[in-house]
Amino acid sequence: MESATITQNARTAAPGAASGLAADARLKHLAATMKRHQYQPDALIEVLHTAQELFGYLDPELLVFVANGLKLPPSRVYGVATFYHFFSLKPKGKHSCVVCMGTACYVKGAATLVKKVEDYAGIRAGETRADGSMSLIQARCIGACGIAPAVVLDGVVVGHQTSESVVNHVKGWLDNGSDRTA
């Protein structure tokens, strides 16, 4: 199993900086998005959309990463992220399972994987269990196509997943924290 963890340094590094970015392909993807917009501050909402699609939600370090990239005060980025209801600043559930539904992952069974997790957790993609134990999120290509199908489990990218491997992981969360039936 291959994995990559988001590090604090990676998130606060300026786009294009060598350190840290290699740690997570999603950050490279986000940096490329900002570059494509020539780091224009008025691309903020579109960049935040991309960030949320890649990560499932916008945590504070990610907002700082975007602020650095677009040369905006973090307070402005935070203000925009909190103003629009379609941005989430944290996963609603204690645990988060983000399944990539990009083309490479889709052709390798991502839809089946989502369905199995939905059935096991008793929620649909985009929902959080009533007991708050986990959220299931779908994302666009997270930049890890080489290890498709890719899933992000509590912020850690894991590749070559099967329905069984992800459901087992989810089972571990639910068995350790709460009743399986929401």
Ligand code: FES
């Ligand atoms: S399509 Fe899933 S990582 Fe690219």
